[in-house]
Amino acid sequence: MSDTIDSADLEKRASELVDLARKAGADAADAVVVRGRSRSVSVRLGKVEATEASESDDFSLRVFVGRRVASVSANPGFDLKLLAERAVAMAKASPEDPFAALADADRLAKSYPDLDLFDATAVSTETLTEAALAAEEAALAVSGVTNSSGAGASAGMGGLVLVTSHGFSGSYMATRFGRSVSAIAGEGTKMERDYDYDSRLFFADLRDADEIGRLAGERAVARINPRQVPTAKNVTVVFDPRIARGFVGHLAGAINGAAVARKTSFLRDMMGKQILKSGLSVTDDPLIVRGSSSRPFDGEGVSGEKLAMVEDGVLNHWFLSTSAALELGLQTNGRGVRGGPTVNPSSTNLALEPGSISRDDLIRGVGTGFYVTELIGQGVNMVTGEYSRGASGFWIENGELTFAVSEVTIASNLKDMFMALTPADDIDRKFGVAAPTLAIEGMTLAGL
Incomplete structure (x- = not known):
């Protein structure tokens, strides 16, 4: 403009x-x-x-x-x-x-x-x-x-x-x-x-x-001639960063104060408890210069500050607007977003902080598994955490991406997935939700 x-x-x-x-x-x-x-x-x-x-x-x-x-x-x-x-x-x-x-x-x-x-x-x-x-x-x-x-x-x-x-x-x-x-x-x-x-x-x-x-x-060319793979349990699924950002969005929805107040979040009873592996953190910072979702004040005139929403795997904060905070007996943390006349809590620049392993080494460590590049359907229940999505991507064999895969379903529970994830170091912070490549152990894959 x-x-x-x-x-x-x-x-x-x-x-x-x-x-x-x-x-x-x-x-x-x-x-x-x-x-x-x-x-x-x-x-x-x-x-x-x-x-x-x-x-x-x-x-x-x-x-x-x-x-x-x-x-x-x-x-x-x-x-x-x-x-x-x-x-x-x-x-x-x-x-x-x-x-x-x-x-x-x-x-x-x-x-x-x-x-x-x-x-x-x-x-x-x-x-x-x-x-x-x-x-x-x-x-x-x-x-x-x-x-x-x-x-x-x-x-x-x-x-x-x-x-x-x-x-x-x-x-x-x-x-x-x-x-x-x-x-x-x-x-x-x-x-x-x-x-x-x-x-x-x-x-x-x-x-x-x-x-x-x-x-x-x-x-697009890499996806030509996809195959199906056999149904299996305890599969390690690796989420491409494009998919990982959506996955972190599920976490954001689960720690939204409005959902917690309505009792529609599967994490509503987990404040102060372990929801990720020790050592992992999720941050939210509205004050990043040139940040994709930065804002100097929220929809109620409150300045937010950087928060460790999850620190060392432990849940520390909800996203709160004034009304959501009052309902929970808390104070707003400057996450109110105006949607016309209404104010609802939301994340700002949200990041699942990266690990110390490279993407290639993460995939090599998987050995055999499934690398997801696209998800289909809306099979996520935010009340129970049940997760079931159609997926396509690439099969991992001997630690390398091999043939294209389509028409499979991956399933688990988000609580279990959060506790089983390992992040790579390849985070890209240019989006409002940032996440590196993620490996998640113990998922069920439904195929042939």
Whole structure:
């Protein structure tokens, strides 16, 4: 995107909205504007299929009348006074919510750092088109690639303006640039697909479009002529980092304070107990400079800090917003995320910290096992931890990747998987969830 957006006017309007809510009878209120600007191009077989652009400034007002709360949303141009009066009237008619509240004033950020999240580089639609075409061309140039599922490039920005009735006013913006391509190899009923992509806050940090296309093509070709393997128990399954990030996402969901309060997490009784092997840690840090999911303050105006969510294998923290914390008898740790009028806890820059062994040595140590590059289906029960997913990837024989494998299912329980995992040292921290290659012992593989 080309121009930095001045949020001063939006902060002023949000402040006026909060003041009007107080005058209308609210005991407390906050107003948030979720900002968004995006532009994208998608191509297929050398032709542009779609060019899209969007802009939005979505206002939300949340008001409290005692323990009663209501929220309303609107687009720019609305009548401030009418919206405030409507929200207060709705709150007065709402049932009481014992856990609805603004963050305590002493938890609000008095100042916050510049995390260098905004890149003012001008990226034209023509530049996006050229990158998408180059990525697809590089994929199609790989021997064995027979078709394309398309390629894309995007540029956008998003951010938050927040004003509360008890002293917080602030805003931030972050940019995002992306490139992706999906390639098809083989023919007829033996076609296989794979992909590659990159996403960065700064345009100059993006991987080259040619490299993205080439890797997508090579991955697709490597999957040609897959086999099934026999059903077996106690199989060591190795998760490629692309898959490992999703696996760590399951851990994030299980230690989300809202899920714990609702009793829908299989880790709800594990605070202070061992959930990973000794020596392993999971960190969450919202203040990483140029971090993919960094934010100087959360959706309630609270500054978070780096937390060792799991340290030496022991669970130390939940992700907490104010309401989730109140329900659990705790205090927010600055992980509240605004979704329009609602606030829910979430991770920021989450990382399962790497081990000391290289990826190649980790695979060699497995001997015989299964290396997963793609998962299918949603077979994860977050209440019980039961895990069963369709999978494809490569068979490990004598410590090396050999033939492609598809149409198998891997199964276990997430509690057991967490305790049986060994991380390699190849972590890539450019994504909001970061994880190295992971080896997980003792899984069941259902095949032939």
